Amino acid sequence: MSETELQPPESEGETQLDEDDRLKPEFVRAVLDAVDAGDAEAARALVDPLHPADIADLFELTPAEDRGALAAALADMLDGEVLAEMNDYVRETLIDALEPGQVADIAAELDTDDAVAIIEDMDDEDQRAVLRALDPDDRAAIEAALGYPEESAGRLMQREVVAVPEHWTVGDVLDFLRADETLTTDFWEIFVVDPQHKPVGTCALSWILRTPRAIAVADVMAREQTLIPVDMDQEEVALRFQKYALISAAVVDPDGRLVGMITVDDVVHIIQEEAGEDALLLSGAGDGDINEPIRESYSARVRWLVANLGTALVASTIIAFFGGAIEQMVALAVLMPIVASIGGNAGTQTMAVAVRALATNQLTQSNTIRTIRREITLAALNGGTIAVLIGIGAALVFGNPSLGAVIAAAMLINIVVAGLAGVLVPVLLERLGQDPAVASSVFVTMITDSMGFFAFLGLAVLSGLVPLA
Amino acid sequence: MSETELQPPESEGETQLDEDDRLKPEFVRAVLDAVDAGDAEAARALVDPLHPADIADLFELTPAEDRGALAAALADMLDGEVLAEMNDYVRETLIDALEPGQVADIAAELDTDDAVAIIEDMDDEDQRAVLRALDPDDRAAIEAALGYPEESAGRLMQREVVAVPEHWTVGDVLDFLRADETLTTDFWEIFVVDPQHKPVGTCALSWILRTPRAIAVADVMAREQTLIPVDMDQEEVALRFQKYALISAAVVDPDGRLVGMITVDDVVHIIQEEAGEDALLLSGAGDGDINEPIRESYSARVRWLVANLGTALVASTIIAFFGGAIEQMVALAVLMPIVASIGGNAGTQTMAVAVRALATNQLTQSNTIRTIRREITLAALNGGTIAVLIGIGAALVFGNPSLGAVIAAAMLINIVVAGLAGVLVPVLLERLGQDPAVASSVFVTMITDSMGFFAFLGLAVLSGLVPLA
Numbered sequence: 001m002s003e004t005e006l007q008p009p010e011s012e013g014e015t016q017l018d019e020d021d022r023l024k025p026e027f028v029r030a031v032l033d034a035v036d037a038g039d040a041e042a043a044r045a046l047v048d049p050l051h052p053a054d055i056a057d058l059f060e061l062t063p064a065e066d067r068g069a070l071a072a073a074l075a076d077m078l079d080g081e082v083l084a085e086m087n088d089y090v091r092e093t094l095i096d097a098l099e100p101g102q103v104a105d106i107a108a109e110l111d112t113d114d115a116v117a118i119i120e121d122m123d124d125e126d127q128r129a130v131l132r133a134l135d136p137d138d139r140a141a142i143e144a145a146l147g148y149p150e151e152s153a154g155r156l157m158q159r160e161v162v163a164v165p166e167h168w169t170v171g172d173v174l175d176f177l178r179a180d181e182t183l184t185t186d187f188w189e190i191f192v193v194d195p196q197h198k199p200v201g202t203c204a205l206s207w208i209l210r211t212p213r214a215i216a217v218a219d220v221m222a223r224e225q226t227l228i229p230v231d232m233d234q235e236e237v238a239l240r241f242q243k244y245a246l247i248s249a250a251v252v253d254p255d256g257r258l259v260g261m262i263t264v265d266d267v268v269h270i271i272q273e274e275a276g277e278d279a280l281l282l283s284g285a286g287d288g289d290i291n292e293p294i295r296e297s298y299s300a301r302v303r304w305l306v307a308n309l310g311t312a313l314v315a316s317t318i319i320a321f322f323g324g325a326i327e328q329m330v331a332l333a334v335l336m337p338i339v340a341s342i343g344g345n346a347g348t349q350t351m352a353v354a355v356r357a358l359a360t361n362q363l364t365q366s367n368t369i370r371t372i373r374r375e376i377t378l379a380a381l382n383g384g385t386i387a388v389l390i391g392i393g394a395a396l397v398f399g400n401p402s403l404g405a406v407i408a409a410a411m412l413i414n415i416v417v418a419g420l421a422g423v424l425v426p427v428l429l430e431r432l433g434q435d436p437a438v439a440s441s442v443f444v445t446m447i448t449d450s451m452g453f454f455a456f457l458g459l460a461v462l463s464g465l466v467p468l469a
Numbered sequence: 470m471s472e473t474e475l476q477p478p479e480s481e482g483e484t485q486l487d488e489d490d491r492l493k494p495e496f497v498r499a500v501l502d503a504v505d506a507g508d509a510e511a512a513r514a515l516v517d518p519l520h521p522a523d524i525a526d527l528f529e530l531t532p533a534e535d536r537g538a539l540a541a542a543l544a545d546m547l548d549g550e551v552l553a554e555m556n557d558y559v560r561e562t563l564i565d566a567l568e569p570g571q572v573a574d575i576a577a578e579l580d581t582d583d584a585v586a587i588i589e590d591m592d593d594e595d596q597r598a599v600l601r602a603l604d605p606d607d608r609a610a611i612e613a614a615l616g617y618p619e620e621s622a623g624r625l626m627q628r629e630v631v632a633v634p635e636h637w638t639v640g641d642v643l644d645f646l647r648a649d650e651t652l653t654t655d656f657w658e659i660f661v662v663d664p665q666h667k668p669v670g671t672c673a674l675s676w677i678l679r680t681p682r683a684i685a686v687a688d689v690m691a692r693e694q695t696l697i698p699v700d701m702d703q704e705e706v707a708l709r710f711q712k713y714a715l716i717s718a719a720v721v722d723p724d725g726r727l728v729g730m731i732t733v734d735d736v737v738h739i740i741q742e743e744a745g746e747d748a749l750l751l752s753g754a755g756d757g758d759i760n761e762p763i764r765e766s767y768s769a770r771v772r773w774l775v776a777n778l779g780t781a782l783v784a785s786t787i788i789a790f791f792g793g794a795i796e797q798m799v800a801l802a803v804l805m806p807i808v809a810s811i812g813g814n815a816g817t818q819t820m821a822v823a824v825r826a827l828a829t830n831q832l833t834q835s836n837t838i839r840t841i842r843r844e845i846t847l848a849a850l851n852g853g854t855i856a857v858l859i860g861i862g863a864a865l866v867f868g869n870p871s872l873g874a875v876i877a878a879a880m881l882i883n884i885v886v887a888g889l890a891g892v893l894v895p896v897l898l899e900r901l902g903q904d905p906a907v908a909s910s911v912f913v914t915m916i917t918d919s920m921g922f923f924a925f926l927g928l929a930v931l932s933g934l935v936p937l938a
């Protein structure tokens with residue numbers, strides 16, 4: 001009994017989507033077969049019931065070389081809403097194939113934020129051509145948005161807002177909203193502004209609906225508002241929306257004047273991206289988008305692997321120093337990767353926790369010391385457990401209790417060092433103004449690898465288990 | 470020039486928050502000093518201007534042993550809104566210290582979803598005591614919600630919705646909203662239902678505000694709605710909100726009747742958690758919350774380390790098999806961790822990308838083959854680059870071109886295998902209905918470690934560089 005039988009997610013979507021709202025592979029194939037056969041009519045009939053977000057998915061799931069033909073077959077179904085929902089890389093290749101005039105037509109239907117999202121990735125010349133093709137009002141709005149830094153609130157906001165003066169009544173607001181046909185259609189709050197156009201309060205539409213006409217908006221609005229500076233980074237904007245459970249927020253210029261509005265649906269995908277990118281950044285996979293051109297992915301990933309080659313060489317140098325000892329007791333070579341590898345895992349765990357806590361503002365100066373103490377305690381517990389297991393195991397397998405004692409001690413040391421490095425490295429990088437997710441793991445891996453080999457081989461020599469050479 | 474000077478994020482918040490909306494450490498210290506000194510009045514004066522979300526943060530930043538005293542000093546400032554914003558672990562310890570009657574008073578002020586969030590983590594006996602202390606309506610609503618599976622839409626929804634019949638006009642809706650004082654205060658859309666209470670359309674408040682009184686709601690509502698089945702998993706709910714840019718959505722029972730509503734602000738933290746947990750799951754750090762009790766963190770992490778100990782033993786067994794070769798050429802011991810370690814990094818990159826693409830529904834059956842091909846191409850490029858670097862380096866350092874050739878070939882093989890494993894393992898786990906983020910990295914690490922040692926040592930013997938024993 002699938003839930004889609006009982007309650008289709010959308011009135012006509014049940015044949016195209018699986019239970020996770022993904023387009024079914026047989027549906028995608030059917031559309032592409034129709035396009036291949038030159039039957040644009042059939043393709044359009046299949047795609048017609050889809051939500052714009054699903055049409056965008058369809059393009060993403062289509063092999064790159066077939067996207068042009070699909071776009072040609074669907075023609076004007078590839079509108080601004082579909083493009084706004086589309087993966088950046090896929091959109092870029094499609095946009096490149098369009099004339100500036102066509103892009104301008106698409107941009108003109110959209111709110112500023114969506115239009116900017118489409119235009120900002122184009123190269124300068126194409127961008128200018130599109131802007132020239134827009135009518136002056138739209139052009140001015142988009143040019144203003146492009147004047148703000150990338151990934152800032154200014155790029156994210158729409159300029160279409162409902163702002164009313166303080167002295168209006170609820171009745172004035174209702175009449176105004178009913179009279180002006182050109183207002184943005186989707187808004188959830190209205191902003192009350194003073195004569196300098198500075199926001200003085202926010203009014204949820206539900207409050208307006210529930211208040212008699214004669215009451216002044218100033219009497220129902222919330223005076224405590226969360227304002228977004230226009231140059232604020234989008235990650236900060238997303239955290240602020242999340243922390244204060246905002247639906248929309250006024251964006252203000254450095255003089256405190258209302259210049260636009262950001263709504264939560266524009267922020268949700270940023271929250272998702274920023275939260276999800278930690279796993280990618282920690283692994284050194286860059287953007288980590290499966291639609292990214294191979295050349296860019298290669299450049300991001302190989303740089304990381306070369307950096308890790310550097311740290312691996314440090315570990316190798318330590319091993320080489322103990323080469324004589326290894327020659328005399330090959331069991332050391334057999335066991336040493338275990339110490340390094342488990343240490344690396346323990347460090348990665350702590351680092352993932354610390355990076356996450358920093359990203360969500362849970363780890364601040366107020367609880368850094370406490371968190372470090374917590375992680376060292378955990379590391380000691382983990383280290384003790386693993387040390388006992390591997391110590392007994394090695395002693396039995398090699399019939400050498402001293403070897404067991406040496407690997408147990410080395411394991412405990414390395415896991416505690418890993419715990420310390422796992423929290424200290426991200427915290428220090430953050431204090432230095434770096435993104436802890438980007439660089440932490442190279443340092444932590446270098447520390448746990450080197451310390452793993454050094455502690456194990458060093459203790460083996462120090463304890464008199466083997467001579468150094 | 471800090472942005473808070475120009476535009477404080479909240480009207481009175483500039484002295485307590487830093488530029489990232491985190492409570493300043495000196496502010497936290499000032500509050501705790503006042504509590505320590507027994508000056509509850511001073512503590513309350515400091516905390517009074519804070520948003521509930523910031524009061525929740527204050528408790529999280531306070532050491533566990535001081536939270537009781539802080540709660541006592543702030544007394545009724547620790548209300549439902551603050552508790553709803555609080556980290557689960559921190560809230561649990563605070564709630565445990567309260568009487569069931571106090572918890573019931575707090576729950577009674579809240580919407581169902583927030584009340585459930587507070588009550589669902591209590592043990593059965595305390596939960597029953599709180600439910601007994603609630604008035605019958607609230608109790609029924611919360612018991613109904615607790616009857617749905619954990620992390621399902623039923624737990625997440627609020628039962629307080631505005632639902633109107635199809636035949637009403639916009640004027641009827643306005644009169645109804647103004648007359649009923651008991652309605653939920655924050656809502657962004659109203660639902661239009663048929664006589665069986667099944668949703669037939671959704672109406673954004675902005676459309677109602679802009680439509681003359683005489684028009685029927687049926688004429689302005691959107692008939693294409695995205696409905697949420699009450700037993701849907703919260704992760705699916707979050708993806709659906711994100712995909713279709715929803716502000717709120719109707720929740721329906723298996724018969725299709727409206728039973729509640731989920732608003733985007735309840736989903737935003739789930740989107741954030743679900744996206745962020747991949748990094749934690751991939752590292753085996755479990756919940757990875759710095760407020761989690763040490764015992765739970767220890768249990769989650771040590772299990773993972775033991776699993777990795779198992780995979781490390783597989784790698785060690787392979788090394789042991791080649792023990793004789795290593796004794797004759799200790800350079801093998803020096804270089805072998807490099808092959809395993811860089812292979813592990815390459816596998817982790819691909820795995821992070823694949824896990825992310827699966828979680829965001831970007832990688833589906835329609836593009837699996839294409840994605841595998843893409844990752845193998847990338848792996849070949851990365852492998853080729855690193856192989857050349859390490860091959861030349863090893864040949865020069867050890868003055869042994871054959872050794873350089875062997876490590877280059879092993880590196881290329883291992884990075885290509887890593888790329889294949891990095892995408893195949895998560896995809897297969899997903900097809901088997903497992904969460905790819907949870908188990909992938911144990912398998913991928915085992916494959917890259919074992920293959921790293923096996924390819925390098927095996928090729929060294931096969932090529933005649935060293936004898937096996």
